[in-house]
Amino acid sequence: MSVPTKPEPAxxxxxxxxxxxxxxxxxxxxxxxxxxxxxxxQHPATHGVLRVILKLDGEKVLGTECVIxxxxxxxxxxxxxxxxxxxxxxxxxxxxxxxxxxxxxxxEAVEKLLNVEAPPRAKYIRVILxxxxxxxxxxxxxxxxxxxxxxxTPLFYTFRDREEILKIFEKYCGAxxxxxxxxxxxxxxxxxxxxxxxxxxxxxxxxPKIDEYEALLTGNRIWLERTKNVGVISAADAIALGVxxxxxxxxxxxxxxxxxxxxxxxxxxxxxxxxxxNGDTFDRxxxxxxxxxxxxxxxxxxxxxxxxxxxxxxxxxVIKPAVGEIYHSIEAPKGELGYFIVSDxxxxxxxxxxxxxxxxxxxxxxxxxxxxxxxxxxxVIGTLDIVLGEVDR
Amino acid sequence: MTEEIKxxxxxxxxxxxxxxxxxxxxxxxxxxxxxxxxxxxxxxxxAAKTPSAAGAATAAxxxxxxxxxxxxxxxxxxxxxxxxxxxxxxxSGLDAQTYLGQNYFSVDRSLIPNILTLLRDEEQFDYCVDVxxxxxxxxxxxxxxxxxxxxxxxxxxxxxxxxxADGESLPSVVPIWAxxxxxxxxxxxxxxxxFDGHPDLKRILLPEGWKGFPLRKDYGILxxxxxxxxxxxxxxxxx
Numbered sequence: 001m002s003v004p005t006k007p008e009p010a011x012x013x014x015x016x017x018x019x020x021x022x023x024x025x026x027x028x029x030x031x032x033x034x035x036x037x038x039x040x041x042q043h044p045a046t047h048g049v050l051r052v053i054l055k056l057d058g059e060k061v062l063g064t065e066c067v068i069x070x071x072x073x074x075x076x077x078x079x080x081x082x083x084x085x086x087x088x089x090x091x092x093x094x095x096x097x098x099x100x101x102x103x104x105x106x107x108e109a110v111e112k113l114l115n116v117e118a119p120p121r122a123k124y125i126r127v128i129l130x131x132x133x134x135x136x137x138x139x140x141x142x143x144x145x146x147x148x149x150x151x152x153t154p155l156f157y158t159f160r161d162r163e164e165i166l167k168i169f170e171k172y173c174g175a176x177x178x179x180x181x182x183x184x185x186x187x188x189x190x191x192x193x194x195x196x197x198x199x200x201x202x203x204x205x206x207x208p209k210i211d212e213y214e215a216l217l218t219g220n221r222i223w224l225e226r227t228k229n230v231g232v233i234s235a236a237d238a239i240a241l242g243v244x245x246x247x248x249x250x251x252x253x254x255x256x257x258x259x260x261x262x263x264x265x266x267x268x269x270x271x272x273x274x275x276x277x278n279g280d281t282f283d284r285x286x287x288x289x290x291x292x293x294x295x296x297x298x299x300x301x302x303x304x305x306x307x308x309x310x311x312x313x314x315x316x317x318v319i320k321p322a323v324g325e326i327y328h329s330i331e332a333p334k335g336e337l338g339y340f341i342v343s344d345x346x347x348x349x350x351x352x353x354x355x356x357x358x359x360x361x362x363x364x365x366x367x368x369x370x371x372x373x374x375x376x377x378x379x380v381i382g383t384l385d386i387v388l389g390e391v392d393r
Numbered sequence: 394m395t396e397e398i399k400x401x402x403x404x405x406x407x408x409x410x411x412x413x414x415x416x417x418x419x420x421x422x423x424x425x426x427x428x429x430x431x432x433x434x435x436x437x438x439x440a441a442k443t444p445s446a447a448g449a450a451t452a453a454x455x456x457x458x459x460x461x462x463x464x465x466x467x468x469x470x471x472x473x474x475x476x477x478x479x480x481x482x483x484x485s486g487l488d489a490q491t492y493l494g495q496n497y498f499s500v501d502r503s504l505i506p507n508i509l510t511l512l513r514d515e516e517q518f519d520y521c522v523d524v525x526x527x528x529x530x531x532x533x534x535x536x537x538x539x540x541x542x543x544x545x546x547x548x549x550x551x552x553x554x555x556x557x558a559d560g561e562s563l564p565s566v567v568p569i570w571a572x573x574x575x576x577x578x579x580x581x582x583x584x585x586x587x588f589d590g591h592p593d594l595k596r597i598l599l600p601e602g603w604k605g606f607p608l609r610k611d612y613g614i615l616x617x618x619x620x621x622x623x624x625x626x627x628x629x630x631x632x
């Protein structure tokens with residue numbers, strides 16, 4: 001599938017120039033056959049409302065253009081019209097499959113601006129929930145990505161197992177997806193009775209399930225054919241395009257903000273950063289599979305030793321940071337999620353800029369699918385792991 | 394009105410090399426009656442408080458009650474070999490500060506392509522994290538444009554800021570970092586700032602025919618391009 005082959009001569013029904021003798025024609029064959037087609041915005045494989053204009057030569061992709069913005073809600077404008085506290089739930093609606101990460105990034109950015117730090121207990125709770133959310137996000141990615149490529153079973157497996165994480169979220173804060181789990185200065189809620197036990201149960205529950213996913217896919221010949229050497233991006237291109245997260249790591253760049261610039265309590269834990277070699281869809285798959293296991297490892301270390309103490313730092317009721325600007329970013333499941341916040345000394349942020357990983361990563365789609373087949377576009381959109389709520393904000 | 398509100402904090406910035414910075418302190422204190430920024434008092438709470446200066450914002454806000462707030466952290470000059478080098482090279486067109494441990498350059502618009510190219514080529518800032526802008530309608534140079542850079546080799550971030558007036562354009566950094574393509578399009582979409590040499594500068598999140606730039610401060614939160622909504626959605630109003 002992956003190696004683009006010269007397409008068969010077009011048939012007479014669809015091609016105006018098919019009556020020419022293509023073999024002897026002076027005109028280059030490729031030029032006579034270009035086709036522009038539209039994919040999306042309502043398309044099951046675009047994971048939301050993404051429209052891709054594809055320029056094709058038969059089955060081969062000559063170029064793409066993404067049309068985005070269908071889900072634009074003006075999150076950054078809303079931020080300017082809300083107080084710091086009021087804006088907190090809005091960030092959950094960007095990457096809605098990894099709401100906890102969004103909240104963590106925002107809360108930490110405002111904390112940085114206020115020059116306060118969450119207490120250690122809050123940091124541990126944050127790490128546990130964020131890593132659970134990373135696993136949930138990767139599970140959702142795996143299920144939908146495999147479904148796009150044609151493997152239906154993983155979807156049911158991953159959704160079944162993701163459910164357990166959502167149950168923990170629901171018990172912790174009452175919400176499953178848009179959790180609003182954290183507050184500026186720490187966490188609002190203490191862990192519920194039995195929280196640690198449930199998380200530990202999940203730690204034992206998931207590894208055999210990941211083995212199960214891998215049994216379905218990793219050695220599967222169809223999977224290999226559809227992912228190996230598909231959507232290759234080199235490390236140099238990835239860096240130039242600002243691609244982050246698993247996509248960058250699969251190209252061989254060992255860079256993870258949790259290690260490079262540790263935030264929350266990540267410096268306390270021992271974990272590996274998986275990397276790939278070829279930067280293809282298969283490597284990105286493997287990187288995310290290993291990341292799930294590494295997240296379990298982090299949770300395992302954190303859950304056993306959540307420190308005692310308060311869960312909120314001393315933060316004024318009315319949040320009014322001093323005049324200044326701050327940029328803070330975290331390693332969200334999709335890549336670097338950054339918040340650039342400008343304070344004018346009032347209760348509302350003067351400007352909040354969200355640096356969304358999905359938006360920037362999506363830009364790499366064009367370079368990744370050029371020369372590939374149409375069917376590979378679906379695989380590459382899946383492997384980029386974009387969430388349109390975050391692309392469009 | 395141009396330079397005195399440029400540097401975000403009056404006390405620390407290097408007043409010695411910028412003649413304008415010396416002027417910065419007196420106008421900020423004598424501001425309320427004279428400066429137009431302060432003359433539009435409580436009507437527009439956020440807009441009235443231009444980020445003039447740490448001192449000015451706390452001492453002369455629209456509400457006289459808000460005083461006695463403990464002075465927060467302020468930017469301090471950032472000194473490093475990198476800064477020394479660039480200061481020698483570019484002199485007063487460049488200022489370097491640190492706020493809460495984060496370093497940034499405030500750079501004159503004319504130096505933008507040079508500085509950014511040098512940062513990538515010589516200092517290994519090979520990853521352009523973000524390009525964004527902030528609108529300060531009360532200023533002569535209304536926009537701050539900010540590039541956030543990261544270097545994998547140094548594991549270091551730096552921000553580069555410049556100020557431009559409405560209608561002024563900036564050189565595109567797409568030739569330096571390919572990632573700037575969409576980021577600059579978004580800045581254009583939201584603020585109407587043009588980037589010269591951009592391969593395909595058009596709206597990205599809003600529809601192509603939309604009028605207005607929503608992240609400008611004079612664009613209301615409920616405001617829409619009614620005409621566009623009317624024509625394209627077939628309804629009287631989007632509200």
